[in-house]
Amino acid sequence: MEQTPPSILIVEDSQVLREVYSGYLATEPYRVAAVETGAEALAALARHPPHAMLLDLRLPDMDGMEILRHVGAQRLPTAVVIITGHGSVDLAVDAMREGAFDFIEKPFNARRLRVTLRNALERQRLSSLLDSIQETFDRDRYHGFIGASLAMQAVYRVIDSAAASKATIFITGESGTGKEVCAEAIHRQGPRREAPFVALNCGAIPHDLMESEIFGHVRGAFTGAARDRVGAAGQADGGTLFLDEIGEMDLDLQTKLLRFVQTGSFQRVGSTRQEAVDVRFVCATNRDPLKEVAAGRFREDLYYRLHVIPIELPPLRARQDDILLLAEHFLQGFAAEEGKAFQRFAPATAALLRDYHWPGNVRQLQNVIRNVVVLHQGETVDPEMLPPPLSEHLITPPRATPTEPAQPAPAAAPTTTPDPGIQPLWRVEREAIERAIAHCDGNIPRAAALLEVNPSTLYRKRQAWQSGEG
Known part of the structure; x- marks a missing residue:
């Protein structure tokens, strides 16, 4: 199947120059059209945007920069090459800031025009190809x-x-x-x-x-087949x-x-x-x-x-980046269906959802979010709202504050004298976690990597400590 030749639009108010530029391109595999005014150029862009446009900035009815801005605003797939006179280089540079591919200073010969347009068309082709690839790879639905x-x-x-x-x-x-x-x-x-x-x-x-x-089956094929069935x-x-x-x-x-x-x-x-x-x-x-x-x-x-x-089809555990995208979609849908106010997941909840292995895959995640929405109220889904087996991953913190832990009831004197260097295990763990987080400037995933634990573990423990202090 033959490809359609690239289209070129020449926007130049001088009839002589329009004919000269068209002649320069006569031997090239292009479809060339030429217009005199800005209004004609805008009409041509609206009908069918060309692959490239040769644009004189000085037009009888409008500033050529307006046409350039129109191409950018409409995101037209057109590479624009500016024609500028001697002494107007600063204006041409401004045009390139507005999105022009290049500029040609008058007077120029056929070779310069052909090379510039060839480069502009190749740049436009690669840009269109990149957009197509990004569109293919960026789909989330x-x-x-x-x-x-x-x-x-x-x-x-x-x-x-x-x-x-x-x-x-x-x-x-x-x-x-x-x-x-x-x-x-x-x-x-x-x-x-x-x-x-x-x-x-x-x-x-x-x-x-x-x-x-x-x-x-047909009627009478077996007991109960009272009529034909497709x-x-x-x-x-x-x-x-x-x-x-x-x-x-x-x-x-x-x-x-x-x-x-x-x-x-x-x-x-x-x-x-x-x-x-x-x-x-x-x-x-x-x-x-x-x-x-x-x-x-x-x-x-x-x-x-x-x-x-x-x-x-990959299991959900192999699509960790998709888990929250799916969960948020289900949360919005079920909240609207049930008339609830849920809008988001708490950070600790999001970490739990991401790190769970989901043996039932997307269907299990869907059921978990529906369970939360039906049985709870609020705008934020907290970890305590998650049903089993996710709730089994929650860790209940000690209720005493870290600075003044609860004192045990009086008992018989201990048989051994406590070593002042020995501290409760929960306090040692908390100090180690807080030192790691401080060392990493608050970056919990980096701190988790240093401690060789999952980031969700640190999120859960921090939330548990905050709840205990509250």
Whole structure:
């Protein structure tokens, strides 16, 4: 496919110079247009911004700087080269501060103009490429996903690449990582987005009903089949069929599924007629599919038929940078839903959330935040509001102040004389932590690294001490 030649707009009030500059570029692979006034230049920019603009600052109807500022304000993808007369270099420098790529001082020859425009166009190309890359890597939301971590950016890029294809996608990942969200993202990103998306959880359907759920049945096919029923395969015609927990499917049905994937046709239960449909297959499992194949629980030929484009969803513990992003999203949503005032997480709470290993992944985090919102009040989520098992990570501090610890009740005289160099363990720990924090100028993560503990431990202990002193 041929690329469209770069477009150049010449803005110059002198007809002779417009023709000269156009002539200089006649042998270059550019589409050149020329206008006389600032108004014409603005109109041309509004219709279709050129890749580069050769701009004279002295125009009959306006200052060329106004046009330059317009390009910057509208963030137009146009590299601007200023034409300036002798003695106007200071003005040209001001123009470059406003965003011009370069300036050319009159008079100039064809070679100077061509080299300057060539450099401007290359700079604009690289700038557009950089913007595109940053847009790709800076996504923190994507078709139902929430996450800006590198692990999720990799998932987004695979979906971007694979969505337009009809190739089968095999999603793996632990429970709660968002496999159905991934399948929907594939559907919504691709050309079938306006067609049906049909999801079927093979692990939630009794084995004797699964064939009917997938392929449908005709009236009288079995006891209770009072009428014809279209299965998931027929409902998804033209769209996407998502088979979740496909490893739960028995071997006999796997054989029929293999035939369906290969031919695009199937028979309803109780029917002898073949039906053909056009579906995009997406399947998922929380098991290791190769181990299932080795154990004889999953057909090897079906595995290789389905395992065309693999997507492995990372567990939440591998997306530590996304945990607070997800938690804040859930907090806002559940607070609005329940009519609560929650707005933020206390620093110690945020540290606990970040450092917990989340065996139930995103689903567990979602349930924890809902629990907090439903059972508590306030604007800030404090650590004490977290339900088990996160609450088990809280440490209860001694209630006495560090300067005047509580005195024990009178007792029999000790059998040994206390060593004045021995202090309570909690005081030794606190002094060590406070010295480390002071040494690091209040930087708790650095202090935690020196003490070889997790930063969340220091956050929790500091909050506990403050609560005890209060």
